[in-house]
Amino acid sequence: MSCKKWKKKLSSYLDNEVSSRERSKIEKHLKSCRACFNQFEQLGRLHRLVRSIPSEKPRSGFYERLSERLSQKKTTLREKLVGWRYGWQLSFPRVGKIAIAVSAVLLVSVSFYIWRSPTSYEVNIKVFEEEYLRSQQMNSFVGELALPVFFEIE
Amino acid sequence: MNPGKGFQKVLQSLFVLIILSGGMTSGLLAIEPKEILTRSLEAQFGLDFEGIKEMKFRLPGRSYTITTSIIQQKPDFTYTTTSTPTRLKRLVTLDDGEFRIEHIWGSNKSEFFPSLNSPKAKEIKRKSLDLIFNNYKISRLLDGYILARPAYVISLIPKHPGNPWRKVWIDKKTYLPLKEEDYNRRGELISSSFYTEIHFDKRFSKEKFYHDLPQRPRKKDFSQKRFLSLKDLRRKIRFPVSSPYYLPLGYEFQEAVLFSKEKAVKLTYTNGLGVICLFQMPSNIKLRGYLEGAHPLVWKKGGRTFLLMADISRKELIKIAQSVK
Numbered sequence: 001m002s003c004k005k006w007k008k009k010l011s012s013y014l015d016n017e018v019s020s021r022e023r024s025k026i027e028k029h030l031k032s033c034r035a036c037f038n039q040f041e042q043l044g045r046l047h048r049l050v051r052s053i054p055s056e057k058p059r060s061g062f063y064e065r066l067s068e069r070l071s072q073k074k075t076t077l078r079e080k081l082v083g084w085r086y087g088w089q090l091s092f093p094r095v096g097k098i099a100i101a102v103s104a105v106l107l108v109s110v111s112f113y114i115w116r117s118p119t120s121y122e123v124n125i126k127v128f129e130e131e132y133l134r135s136q137q138m139n140s141f142v143g144e145l146a147l148p149v150f151f152e153i154e
Numbered sequence: 155m156n157p158g159k160g161f162q163k164v165l166q167s168l169f170v171l172i173i174l175s176g177g178m179t180s181g182l183l184a185i186e187p188k189e190i191l192t193r194s195l196e197a198q199f200g201l202d203f204e205g206i207k208e209m210k211f212r213l214p215g216r217s218y219t220i221t222t223s224i225i226q227q228k229p230d231f232t233y234t235t236t237s238t239p240t241r242l243k244r245l246v247t248l249d250d251g252e253f254r255i256e257h258i259w260g261s262n263k264s265e266f267f268p269s270l271n272s273p274k275a276k277e278i279k280r281k282s283l284d285l286i287f288n289n290y291k292i293s294r295l296l297d298g299y300i301l302a303r304p305a306y307v308i309s310l311i312p313k314h315p316g317n318p319w320r321k322v323w324i325d326k327k328t329y330l331p332l333k334e335e336d337y338n339r340r341g342e343l344i345s346s347s348f349y350t351e352i353h354f355d356k357r358f359s360k361e362k363f364y365h366d367l368p369q370r371p372r373k374k375d376f377s378q379k380r381f382l383s384l385k386d387l388r389r390k391i392r393f394p395v396s397s398p399y400y401l402p403l404g405y406e407f408q409e410a411v412l413f414s415k416e417k418a419v420k421l422t423y424t425n426g427l428g429v430i431c432l433f434q435m436p437s438n439i440k441l442r443g444y445l446e447g448a449h450p451l452v453w454k455k456g457g458r459t460f461l462l463m464a465d466i467s468r469k470e471l472i473k474i475a476q477s478v479k
Contacts, residue, residue: 123414124443128433128450131413132463135422135429137270138408139282 006036013040014047187294188287190306190324195283197329199276200228205352211345218242221350225358230271233363235259248363255367262368274381278409285426289313289404298323300332301352310427314403315339317428318465328354338465339428382410387419393436393458395419400477402470405430414439430464430474451475 006029012018013026030037204225211218220242225233230251236244244259254267269275286292295307305323312319316339323333333348364370387410388395395410404425411420418435437459441452451462451471455478462475 121417121438122440122442123418123435125441125445126443127414127418128420128431128461128463129445131411131420131433132429132431134267135408135411135420135424135431138275138278138422139424139427139429 003033003036006033007039010036010040010043014043185306187292187306187308190294190308190329191283191286191292191322193329194322194324194331195279198226198331199230199271201328201330201354202227202357203328203330203352203354204356204358205349207347207349209345209347212343225356225363227358227360230269231360232271235366246366248367250360257367259366264367264369268381278381282408282424282426285404285406285424286310287426289317289425290427295321297326300325301349303327303332305332312404312425312428314425316402316467316470317404317425320427323348339467382412384410384421386410387412391416391419394456395421396434396456396458396460396478397421398423398432398474398477399479400473401430402466402474428465430462430466432474432478433461433463434458 006026009018009022009026013023018026030040205223207222207224209218209220209222211220219239220236221238222234222236225231230249232247232249234245234247236242246255246257246259248255248257249269249271251269251271254269255264256267257264290310290312293309293311295309298305298307300323304326306326308322308324310320310322318339319337319341321335321337322331324330325332330352332352333346335346336344338344382390384395384397384407390412397407401423402425405423405428406425408422408424408429411422412418413420414435417439418433421432421434423430423432435458437454437457439459441459441461451460451468453460453475460475460478462471464471464474
């Protein structure tokens with residue numbers, strides 16, 4: 001067994017949590033391994049130090065209060081939602097609820113309409129004539145465009 | 155038998171044979187007008203040159219003659235500047251295969267568009283040439299001369315009446331179109347353009363042309379989205395896009411474009427030469443100004459404004475408009 005595994009058992013040894021057979025094996029190893037013995041010594045000191053600290057007793061009624069709090073149920077998300085719905089039903093009259101729903105639908109529809117329709121703007125009809133000439137130029141035997149005729153100096 | 159007569163007969167037969175074989179050879183070697191047009195399209199992206207072009211446009215009540223200097227560097231660079239007349243603002247365009255920059259000389263602003271020399275634009279131009287082959291009667295007329303250079307003269311006459319025509323002079327050596335004449339559906343000349351000067355194989359450093367512009371474009375500066383399919387377009391915009399169920403014979407969908415801050419849509423249909431543009435936008439967008447040349451059909455339906463523009467008869471325009479769903 002490697003030292004790493006022996007060291008893991010040292011704490012249990014000090015707490016008397018090992019079998020007699022294992023105890024004798026650990027003792028045998030501690031006699032032969034200096035590193036593990038040093039570790040054992042350190043652990044022993046720590047063990048003794050902890051034992052020397054006086055223990056504090058909880059105040060009277062502490063255990064009763066603790067068990068009472070533990071017995072209280074936690075509120076789930078579902079319960080919270082049901083609670084909100086109940087609250088909504090209580091806090092608004094039927095007409096008010098319809099008004100809120102209609103307003104929400106209207107708001108969404110208007111936003112969608114504005115998003116879909118481009119804002120009004122003007123185009124000079126000459127742009128289309130230019131485009132017509134550009135399409136002609138896509139053909140094989142059309143020379144330079146008549147575009148300059150659109151750029152008369154005023 | 156007279157040996158002199160026999161020799162004469164042999165000579166006659168030889169002469170006939172030479173004439174016949176010459177005619178057959180020249181017939182075999184004669185280049186087809188379709189082939190000339192195909193080579194001409196490729197030449198528009200495969201030449202280095204510098205030239206000056208004069209363009210005449212006729213609008214009701216007035217006409218314009220615009221002089222433009224053009225620099226083309228293969229495979230995808232074009233730089234043009236208009237110089238006259240003085241009553242027009244000078245327009246500079248630079249197309250470098252990725253962006254097309256349009257700039258009014260002296261102003262601080264430039265507009266950026268997708269390139270018309272990009273692989274996608276070339277693909278569309280090739281498709282439109284195929285449509286020309288389907289929808290036009292292509293004939294080779296008597297050869298001509300432009301700037302003392304021999305040129306093929308090709309006429310494109312619509313198979314289905316009521317569509318625009320075109321006549322083009324193509325340089326025999328380089329296949330570059332040196333002159334074009336455009337006729338409307340009634341056969342009236344509406345515009346013509348021809349080189350008054352041209353120098354081939356001139357190479358330039360492209361970088362110096364950017365100095366004429368106030369700024370270089372970044373991808374986010376694009377004011378227009380081009381080359382969209384109808385499916386892509388419907389995914390990008392907020393309002394429903396309608397398309398016509400009726401189109402005149404020979405017309406096919408060419409491209410969808412989002413413009414005017416992505417608030418308007420243009421659907422383009424072509425027969426290779428003629429173009430039908432259906433514009434649509436939400437009806438809260440107001441139109442102002444007036445048009446000089448085109449007479450579009452404008453109507454409102456289902457919360458949208460539609461505008462239809464094409465060089466076809468009014469009757470056909472109404473038929474298309476009625477089929478828009």
